[in-house]
Amino acid sequence: MSNTTGSGSRRLLGRLRQTLAEPGEGQERLDRIVKLIAEEMATHVCSIYLFRDAETLELCATEGLKAAAVHETRMRMGEGLVGRVAQLAKPINTANAPAERGFRYMPETGEEIYSAFLGVPIQRLGERLGVLVVQSREARAYSEDDLYALEVVAMVLAEMAELGAFIGEGAALAARHQQPVAFRGTIGQEGTAEGHVYLHEPRVVVTNPFADDAEAELHRLREAVDALRVSVDEMLISAPLGDGDQREVLEAYRMFANSKGWLRRMEEDISRGLSAEAAVEKEQSTARARLQQVPDAYLRERLQDLDDLSNRLLRLLTGQGRDTGAEMPDDPILVARNIGPGELLAYGRSLRGIVLEEGSVGSHAAIVARALAIPLVIHARRITTEALNGDRILVDGEQGSVHLRPEDTVLSAFRDKIAMQAEAMQRYASIRDKPATATCGVTIGLHMNAGLMADLPSLDGSGAEGVGLFRTELQFLIRNHVPRRGELAALYARVLDAAGDKRVAFRTLDIGSDKVLPYMKRLDEPNPALGWRAIRVGLDKPGVMRMQLQALIRAARGRPLTVMFPFVAQFEEYKAARQALLDEINREEKLGHVLPSKLEIGAMLETPSLAFAPKQFFDMADFISIGGNDLKQFFFAADRENEMVRRRYDTLNVSFLTFLEQIVRRCAESNVHLSFCGEDAGRPIEALCFAAMGLRNLSMRPASIGPVKNMIRRTSIAEARAVIDQAIENGDQSVRPAIMEWLRGNWA
Template sequence: MQKIIDETLMPVNLKGVVFAPGLAIGHIIFHEPRVEILKFKSKNSSKELQRLEKALTELRKDIDKMLRSSDFSGASDYKDVLEAYKMLSLDEGWVRKLNKAVLQGLTAEAAVESVQASMNEKFNKFDDIYLSERLYDLKDLSNRLERHLTGTALSSSLTELPKDTILLARNLGPTELLNYPKSKLKGLILEEGSRSSHTTIVARALNIPLMGRTKFLKEMSVKQNETVIIDGEKGEIFIRPTEDIQNIYSIRMKMSQTLKTEYKSIKDKKGITLDGKRIELNMNAGLVMELNQLEESGADGIGLFRTELQFLISETLPRMEEQKNFYRSVLDAAKGKKVIFRTLDIGGDKILPYMTAPKEENPALGWRAIRVALDRPGLLRLQLRALIHASENNELSVMFPMIAEFDELMQAKELLSKEISRMKKFNKLLPKKISIGSMLEIPSLIWQFDILLPEVDFISVGSNDLMQFLFAADRGNSAIVDRYSILKPSALRFLKQAVDKCNEFRVPIHICGDISGKFSYVLALLGLGFRSFSLTPADIGPIKKIVRSLHLGDLEKFMNSQLKTDLLAIENNLLLYAEQNNIILENILDA
């Protein structure tokens, strides 16, 4: 197979996905590879069990030392990650599997490798980004344990790194990242990775630009200490950049720092337009440790909290008490800000380990979300019971995913009503207020709004799924990525119809999903009548600045006039409108 990029010393520009935004110029340093296991069979299982127990103790002490480090004082984000790792190192199920592998004749380090391989096989059956990242957490912990067992230290001195290190790795765990001195680490490039990983959370907390899924990186003859530029705004990487490119990015880095300072200065201000209209800017989350970004980003609340991760990583159905404690920790971390919980979006390619499901050719259109919940009502009732318990004397906002028919919503509401009645029967405390929402992801639902809207307190548009269903286009298929967009005429008119109908019934309508984090999309959505967004934390500051620089009434008139046209030039027209009306359109970092 012919290589796409020649292995030369010429400058090269690569594409990647922005996980943690920012700009960086530095020199490439390769991350250490995994520990190589040389001895697999054991002659003395008792001795190997002792070695394993000693290494586990050292591993936990290692994590405790990092938790006590002055580098992390007051940094709840790193500590949350490390606390999660400490809990993982104490997990009885993991330790039990390690002991069992040793008793079957493996050395301690081979047992760690064997258990990890088994977990890989199990987790890789799920096409789920959160699960794949929790799998890498286990890999990170296992690698650290293997280093203790083999006595393998990092071969290169971390203190001798260049002061402008750009770390290059296939993947990287958060504790591995935290091993590197913050003062010298300026950027991180991964061949794999994801936006939802613990590594990404730590990188964002450290303000380290992180690029992942870098295409064709393996085909490059990249050398240690070569100059590299990370563009965490446009999703580009420059290997061996020219002097002109380096000068351009030096200027951009100074400008970017100025923008970050501006975003920080308005994080405690509300998203209010020039004509006094309030725009709610919430963030998406799925982990408790992500909620520290509520305060840092200046978000108004959590517009979408995905609840399925707790279920997917568990060997058995989480008990009600476990679920309740989890949801309560989310509410506590939110510190009184609104949290909208989405009930389980499982099924399809996200099958619970303890639940059987049919094999499907098209899982995105199959047995998932509310369809699973209504067919397995005990599952949903248990979750609703936990949510009610967790929200005692607080407000509870819950929404149901993938509603296609009015009857599905009513069945879900009936299950909720039964749980409320059950609580009353046992004289349990109830939430002060319960708000019920339906997600608009399946287009058929909009033609049932006349009977559905009186039954809900809000509608939340799940833009990612809605766009793929509206255009019959798999959003994971890169070959058709240009064939669907929120700026397509059909999408804009569909969303306008949804907003108008919600306004008619005085039901708030929100929008969440990756597409709401691009400024041209946000302008269009504001002009259509959306007043509440749920975004990635990095998008909050830039969009808040845009919101505070525009006159909403004028923008609505502009969009209404555009809706009378063929809309084929809508993006260019939006940019021109913004320029003519002095609307601030700096790059949104994750766009």
């Protein structure tokens, strides 16, 4: 196989470039490519298998196998040697294919006479497109040069597929970035939105994988690598001296940026005919493939570092990326792998929706999205690979679904849904200033959740009676340092100013779990949701909690102040936190500062244990707010981040409603004010059932107040309770079917 030495690789790429430049449809090009590779590598067979769907490979072109097998031979992922190459995302090279584990004979291809087999994955940045195979009659392994040549060709095929080189009548590949794609993700923030894609970090597209002048490409690569190293050094110099974790990450960056092996491999790729960009991406694709196979978390992070560095290098080489000046559309839907709270706040309310590949329902991004009332879908796998700036996109935050480049029928149905919602919002506006009084005469207090000053205008517009939860952690999350007491006092004062005479319940700092401060050392906890978080952090690190409590007292300036402590699991925690606040009140009084005219101190009931606290707890608390999101996941032992279990348990499960009723009863015995705060409070059916179980105050996102008020005003809470009691007596697992049937009968 002398043709596939370094000079042979350049010749193969050169001929491939000429072939791709010739006119022709997609299938015709693929046919020419397999013929060319077979000739250049002096092998009997060359075949291209491409994915028809996520699990099925199809023979799309061949030189040497039976022509009738093209588009007829198909196999599942992992099936046969070709399927194993696709599954493992790495080459298989064997002199005796029939003896290999997993070999499967396809009689329609006529391949039984071929012994030697070399297959390499066709992939781009971890996205599997297919498999490129060469075969020979004689039993011998292909050389390292053969393997390298085939990998380079596979990489070029992936790039050209990205650019639409194989599109046309009878094409083997569907048009990339032109077809409709649907994604099923996780609900991060409810709401629906139609708009156009705006990529937080636009993908770099390599438009020319071939090197016109190898020396010039080597010079471009070395210049870009030098610039990359300088930028990493500058980041390291500017990193805070005390931030050991950040410095450790940047040191790893610098190690990779100065890796001689990384640079040498890219230089070799260029010497064999690739452009500088294609050489970087070839190494990046290799790192991505390894990333998917590595079980060790530390090694995965290091490979992620290399992946990020490759992206930086590609941006330097191409001038593409987030600084391209791509104009934001009038109706932007932000698409990103992940995003920090500061970056998201910088976009502000200009966004119609947000779609992330990563993140969590309790992440910084989700918190900000909820504060801004922007529909959010997370875990939309591979959307940053599929989406391009300007693509039309539909986001359904109520279903956790995303439609990219939707078909007309999908678009029409989605617009009908939005129109119906808009019509409903007009109805809700007409009852904005009316109480949420049911037909049986029971009135429910409806309050809103907030976390930003920008939320406060919704207080009047939504018809909320007050702020049932003001999240204070956002001001800590968006900074690179602990905010000063004066800054917080000024912010909290503005919140109270904006609320006027309406009650605002400030929740103290709720950090930990997946809400880690940028300047706080991240703990490697096996189960962060059950770990060192919220009030546990506050009591263990009293300095920050004291500073925040002082800021709240000073912000009140003689007005009423309501403070609640999050994630209280036992009476002693509440007593300690309450005493800390009272100590600060005494201290402020001694300093001669104006004290709040009225002080309410409460707790969030988010753990089942607190429902069974001694009666003294309920007697001591001024109010209790049920934190429904956490309480539900702990009650059912079902992680709300886990799609396999989070939908398994219904909020209207009889056991959960009975548990809520027990909390209502205990609060009533001590005459303590009780509310329910969380996503479920903003769902009309759930809100009605909570009211039927005795809850008289609900706190939710502003947009939910109208629908919930509309539901309550149209129904009888007493009748709803009778329906629930009958469902319980019948032994139903959930009261939802009975309630839905009753509502349909009432509203028919």
